[in-house]
Amino acid sequence: MPEPSPNLLTFAIPKGRILDEALPVMADAGVVPDAAFHDKANRSLTFATTRADLRLIRVRAFDVATFVAHGAAQAGIVGSDVIEEFDYAELYAPVDLDIGHCHLAVAEPKGGSVHVDGASHLRVATKYPNLTRRHFERRGIQAECVKLNGAMEIAPALGLASRIVDLVSSGQTLKENGLVETSRILDISARLIVNRAALKTDPRVAQLVEAFRAGASKRKAA
Numbered sequence: 001m002p003e004p005s006p007n008l009l010t011f012a013i014p015k016g017r018i019l020d021e022a023l024p025v026m027a028d029a030g031v032v033p034d035a036a037f038h039d040k041a042n043r044s045l046t047f048a049t050t051r052a053d054l055r056l057i058r059v060r061a062f063d064v065a066t067f068v069a070h071g072a073a074q075a076g077i078v079g080s081d082v083i084e085e086f087d088y089a090e091l092y093a094p095v096d097l098d099i100g101h102c103h104l105a106v107a108e109p110k111g112g113s114v115h116v117d118g119a120s121h122l123r124v125a126t127k128y129p130n131l132t133r134r135h136f137e138r139r140g141i142q143a144e145c146v147k148l149n150g151a152m153e154i155a156p157a158l159g160l161a162s163r164i165v166d167l168v169s170s171g172q173t174l175k176e177n178g179l180v181e182t183s184r185i186l187d188i189s190a191r192l193i194v195n196r197a198a199l200k201t202d203p204r205v206a207q208l209v210e211a212f213r214a215g216a217s218k219r220k221a222a
């Protein structure tokens, strides 16, 4: 591996389920982590790449957007759910990477809810309070959101909320927890994101955008 240069670019990636799909997309754009990245015993969160001027950080999906919006990382990969939930002015999402497909949906218990809502007021368990409030506001309904970080699907059965707003891909988790989808809020895929200020001031960020764009076009044509 080359020695890291002092003027490092930082590229943020989520640590979970998107990662396997993201790695080949990154490789197409010349972003390749070193061997330590694949070592399961390695607890480091920062990794060198085959480019001396580029390092990776591996963080929670929501934190990818936060690092990039604040300019602590100049670029990254994250789902459009996270981009829309935060709506950071400093984030620019120029390339749809066509990976991490899923959708955000409202779901409720198949056999009716334990929690009773008011006439124009609902209690919703979700990791996405902003998208949830916006969705229900458009329908003239006030949504009181109970923020959870996972396992939303058990909230209705325990009377915490009458419904949930969560990500769905196969639909298996909803089904196995006795829930049915009632509306689709947002179709989701992963995007390349960059910090707007870094894009203006550092030509390497524009080059990264072009490299990811070229990779996306190549994959689409294949």
Ligand SMILES: Nc1ncnc2c1ncn2[C@@H]1O[C@H](COP(=O)(O)OP(=O)(O)OP(=O)(O)O)[C@@H](O)[C@H]1O
Binding pocket: 014, 015, 016, 017, 018, 019, 059, 060, 061, 062, 078, 079, 080, 081, 082, 100, 101, 102, 167, 168, 169, 170, 188, 189, 190
């Ligand atoms: N079935 C799915 N469930 C959850 N996320 C999915 C699914 N399918 C695609 N995604 C995408 O994957 C993203 C989560 O990515 P990933 O699991 O790599 O992040 P993470 O850092 O592990 O997340 P978390 O903060 O939940 O631990 C979501 O924001 C969404 O865009």
Ligand SMILES: O=P(O)(O)OC[C@H]1O[C@H](OP(=O)(O)OP(=O)(O)O)[C@H](O)[C@@H]1O
Binding pocket: 017, 149, 150, 151, 152, 153, 166, 167, 168, 169, 170, 171, 172, 173, 174
């Ligand atoms: O429609 P499906 O294919 O069943 O996938 C949807 C499930 O996957 C995600 O959870 P994840 O496994 O990431 O765990 P989490 O509860 O920690 O978010 C999401 O929050 C749903 O629970």
